[in-house]
Amino acid sequence: MTPQQVVLTPTALLLDWGDGAVRLTHAALRGACRCSQCESARRQGHPLALSQDVRIVRLEALGHYAVQLVFSDGHDRGIYPWEMLARLSALALQVSAST
Incomplete structure (x- = not known):
């Protein structure tokens, strides 16, 4: 599944899956990182100390299956x-529907 549109705003990544755009904040995406470094920290019981001010500074397409996000924290x-x-x-839609 590939979104129909991807828009990087100053605070969020907007993804349109065909039934409306969903907003994922930069900080939430940084916190969801599944790289080996972040996964190792989680397994060792060390929560990621993330600033809500972290920003996506670059988005790079990886073929048709993924994107690589580069964050302001390096x-x-x-x-x-x-x-x-x-x-x-x-998940973001479920949370917004329940509030």
Whole structure:
């Protein structure tokens, strides 16, 4: 599943999956990173100390399956498959519907 449109705003990544755009904040995406460094920290019980001010400074397409996000804190190892971003989008929609 690939979004129909991807828009990087100053505070969020907007993904349009065909039924409306979903907003995922830069900080939420940084916190969802699944690179080996972030996963290791989680497994060792060390929560990621993330600033809400972290920003995506660059977005790079990786074929048709993912994007790599480069963050203002220098972190550039996270690969975000469209499937993962679709799951995060669904969760964001559930949260917004329940509030």
